[in-house]
Amino acid sequence: MREAPSVTGWMREARFGLFVHFGVYSMAARHEWVRSYEEIGDAEYQRYVDHFDPDLFDAADIARTARAAGMRYVVLTTKHHDGFCLWDSAVTDYTSAKVCGRDLVAEFVAAIRAEGLRVGFYHSLIDWHHPDYVIDGIHPLRGAPDVSALNSGRDMGRYRAHLHAQVRELLTSYGPVDLMFYDFTFPWKRGGRPGKGPEDWDSPRLLEMTRALQPGIVVNNRLGIPGDYVTPEQYQPDRPLTQDGVEVMWEACQTLNGSWGYHRDNLEFKDPGDVVRMLVQSVSNNGNMILNVGPDGRGNLEPRARAILRSVADWMRLHARAVHGAGPAPFAPPAHGVYTLRGNRLYLHLFSWPFKHVHLPGLAGRVEYAQLLGDGSEVGLSSLDSTPQPHAHLAPLPQAADTLTLTLPVTR
Numbered sequence: 001m002r003e004a005p006s007v008t009g010w011m012r013e014a015r016f017g018l019f020v021h022f023g024v025y026s027m028a029a030r031h032e033w034v035r036s037y038e039e040i041g042d043a044e045y046q047r048y049v050d051h052f053d054p055d056l057f058d059a060a061d062i063a064r065t066a067r068a069a070g071m072r073y074v075v076l077t078t079k080h081h082d083g084f085c086l087w088d089s090a091v092t093d094y095t096s097a098k099v100c101g102r103d104l105v106a107e108f109v110a111a112i113r114a115e116g117l118r119v120g121f122y123h124s125l126i127d128w129h130h131p132d133y134v135i136d137g138i139h140p141l142r143g144a145p146d147v148s149a150l151n152s153g154r155d156m157g158r159y160r161a162h163l164h165a166q167v168r169e170l171l172t173s174y175g176p177v178d179l180m181f182y183d184f185t186f187p188w189k190r191g192g193r194p195g196k197g198p199e200d201w202d203s204p205r206l207l208e209m210t211r212a213l214q215p216g217i218v219v220n221n222r223l224g225i226p227g228d229y230v231t232p233e234q235y236q237p238d239r240p241l242t243q244d245g246v247e248v249m250w251e252a253c254q255t256l257n258g259s260w261g262y263h264r265d266n267l268e269f270k271d272p273g274d275v276v277r278m279l280v281q282s283v284s285n286n287g288n289m290i291l292n293v294g295p296d297g298r299g300n301l302e303p304r305a306r307a308i309l310r311s312v313a314d315w316m317r318l319h320a321r322a323v324h325g326a327g328p329a330p331f332a333p334p335a336h337g338v339y340t341l342r343g344n345r346l347y348l349h350l351f352s353w354p355f356k357h358v359h360l361p362g363l364a365g366r367v368e369y370a371q372l373l374g375d376g377s378e379v380g381l382s383s384l385d386s387t388p389q390p391h392a393h394l395a396p397l398p399q400a401a402d403t404l405t406l407t408l409p410v411t412r
């Protein structure tokens, strides 16, 4: 795993990104894998394509929402597993440009750059629509005969050429691209599904082309060969991640409600406190978090997602300095929180408020000044002593995961 300079240069500074899963599956409004889960054939799936009209897809709105929430990069699904492309590809008509006259990738790139954010492309290596893709997701019409008959005459070599051609289009048509999120490689059989190995994509050549076309780009690890960062999926590492004893950059990718694509009837959303705790926990372990939104069937950011991002924005407006450019601290945090460190400022993110005082193991006498980050109010050092101060009583936390700023003496 190599750590390209661009990773330390901006990803560590950014710490927080927005993932956007949008496509014709958003109209099914029940999962981006709907075509596979419900074994929908091409002809039946065409109804979503034929009625695709993202009139409320507003990339500028997405960019503003991301920046307000403290997100410094945004990653858009250029094509998900169903093969439908959000850009004007020359190698297929299965695109938003052909269906509704809009190159949504072009709109996205312009808006994200205008907001001063970094551009990321998600690109699925899988393509259930392409006539030569044979690995999985080829579902006959319900009740149709033998699948192998469907696969006859398919040529993965032709599919690889198509895949590389589309990546070349994306990396040569929209100016500088900061991040590429390829998805996904899984070389082992699972649940009767065939594996997807790096040889299926010719990953080494695809990675070489990616870097040649976009020299500063950061690439994830889902080509099935080492990239610039690893991508824990919907879980939070509880320590910095290493490979062969070397620390690697990681980015936890998280959903708001367990679904990447818009899911109308899924009501189990994380609350803003969950998001904030996951974010600072990522940073405290030297990682990033990318949080997903799934615009609805018209391309609109649904109200439930907007409300959560607005609350996260309120928290980040007061606490961004404890996230952007921050990282792990060389101290063991107290049980009810995590530390992030930036310069000589140690940030203690308290997830629950201790009844009487805050234990700061190993910091007794080393804290020069302490304040609540949210309102800058001083916190008496006596409350922070590592020895219990029966009289010390800190004000109750105004909100979940508020943060004490403990300014350590500047090392002389």
Ligand code: FHN
Pocket (backbone or CB within 6 Å): 032, 033, 183, 184, 233, 253, 260
């Ligand atoms: O199958 C996809 C899934 O739909 C989604 O795009 C996630 C995002 O990380 N990636 C794959 C599952 O790991």
